[in-house]
Amino acid sequence: MTGSSSWPAGTRSPALVVLEDGTTLEGVSAGAVGRAAGEVVFNTAMAGYEEVLTDPSYHGQIVVMTAPQQGNYGVTDEDAESAGVQVAGFVVRDLARRASNHRARRGLGAWLTDAGIVAVSDVDTRLLTRRIRDRGALRGVIDAEGGDREELLAQARAHPGMEGTELASAVTTAERYEVAASVPPDGRERPWRVVCVDFGLKRNQLRLLASRGCDVTVVPSEASAEDVLALRPDGVFLSNGPGDPSAVLGAVRVIRGIVEAGVPTFGICLGHQLLGLAAGARSYKLPFGHHGVNQPVKNLARDTVEIASHNHGFAVDAATLPGGDGPLGPAHETHVNLNDGTNAGLALDERPAFSVQYHPEAAPGPHDSRYLFDEFARLLAGRSNGGVA
Numbered sequence: 182m183t184g185s186s187s188w189p190a191g192t193r194s195p196a197l198v199v200l201e202d203g204t205t206l207e208g209v210s211a212g213a214v215g216r217a218a219g220e221v222v223f224n225t226a227m228a229g230y231e232e233v234l235t236d237p238s239y240h241g242q243i244v245v246m247t248a249p250q251q252g253n254y255g256v257t258d259e260d261a262e263s264a265g266v267q268v269a270g271f272v273v274r275d276l277a278r279r280a281s282n283h284r285a286r287r288g289l290g291a292w293l294t295d296a297g298i299v300a301v302s303d304v305d306t307r308l309l310t311r312r313i314r315d316r317g318a319l320r321g322v323i324d325a326e327g328g329d330r331e332e333l334l335a336q337a338r339a340h341p342g343m344e345g346t347e348l349a350s351a352v353t354t355a356e357r358y359e360v361a362a363s364v365p366p367d368g369r370e371r372p373w374r375v376v377c378v379d380f381g382l383k384r385n386q387l388r389l390l391a392s393r394g395c396d397v398t399v400v401p402s403e404a405s406a407e408d409v410l411a412l413r414p415d416g417v418f419l420s421n422g423p424g425d426p427s428a429v430l431g432a433v434r435v436i437r438g439i440v441e442a443g444v445p446t447f448g449i450c451l452g453h454q455l456l457g458l459a460a461g462a463r464s465y466k467l468p469f470g471h472h473g474v475n476q477p478v479k480n481l482a483r484d485t486v487e488i489a490s491h492n493h494g495f496a497v498d499a500a501t502l503p504g505g506d507g508p509l510g511p512a513h514e515t516h517v518n519l520n521d522g523t524n525a526g527l528a529l530d531e532r533p534a535f536s537v538q539y540h541p542e543a544a545p546g547p548h549d550s551r552y553l554f555d556e557f558a559r560l561l562a563g564r565s566n567g568g569v570a
């Protein structure tokens with residue numbers, strides 16, 4: 182790796198974190214010189230910062246890591262979940278001075294600086310986390326250019342926040358592209374043909390689909406149902422993504438068109454919320470969301486618990502999942518988050534479509550939920566009605 186220290190001369194300059202409620206914390210600049218505004222959320226993963234920082238679902242958010250030491254194993258470039266850093270800003274207690282890992286290409290601070298991302302270290306992240314947990318996700322500004330405190334507070338309060346904000350179009354692919362299956366078709370003439378609607382996908386989702394014998398065509402979030410169906414898919418995958426699901430206005434009609442055509446459909450996170458909206462349910466904002474890798478989820482059909490990776494600020498209201506009068510027929514809850522009882526999965530009763538609120542691709546995270554990719558493969562083979570139903 183280049184540069185054994187991630188503190189080039191002159192970069193340990195003062196920086197500030199200012200929340201909309203007036204909370205102001207002093208720290209040290211750990212990334213680019215500048216200022217960033219966004220919704221401030223905390224992530225409880227001990228490790229996995231490269232995947233967290235490159236997760237497009239964090240677009241528009243400032244991420245605070247609750248685990249105090251970050252950067253210990255550097256940045257590999259191989260673990261990135263998208264083409265670059267996606268967070269609006271990053272806040273840590275203690276940034277490692279040295280990356281100690283044979284896979285590291287560079288240090289975390291240097292990477293953030295090169296990517297132009299404002300980051301603050303030496304912050305009392307426990308206080309920050311408690312504030313967010315007590316008051317809910319707060320809008321905030323981080324400043325590493327000597328900004329005036331009153332001005333920063335005004336900027337935090339002027340930020341539009343997440344509710345009603347559509348962000349998928351900011352991170353989706355500009356062009357359609359293909360990812361080939363990474364295993365031979367299992368006794369079939371050709372791999373499954375899966376269309377992935379990219380609302381802000383994470384690369385490991387594509388790897389796992391490819392490893393289940395799927396040739397994947399990734400299409401932009403604005404693709405119409407006709408665009409998708411013209412590719413004659415065996416199945417459709419709805420990715421995760423940033424922002425408020427209820428603001429992704431066109432997606433409901435598109436998903437209804439796909440599901441009504443009888444195409445097996447699997448959604449993750451934003452894709453789950455959008456399937457829920459298409460089914461006729463409502464979504465709502467959680468107080469401070471779930472951002473971490475150890476959330477207990479109960480699979481209601483199997484009566485088992487899986488420890489799962491989560492990153493969401495909104496949720497589907499399970500009480501609004503429809504009966505027979507739903508636009509796609511009845512839908513039911515398949516998974517529940519055991520920490521707070523919120524919905525973690527759904528399936529349509531009469532159509533081959535299911536989705537989960539969390540991240541079975543788990544990058545970073547535990548692998549308990551990988552079976553959902555196998556369920557999707559069974560759905561493609563017509564050997565299941567959604568697997569989790």
Ligand SMILES: NC(=O)CC[C@H](N)C(=O)O
Nearest residue numbers: 238421422450451494495
């Ligand atoms: N990871 C995701 O897809 C997040 C979905 C949505 N943006 C939310 O915050 O709830």
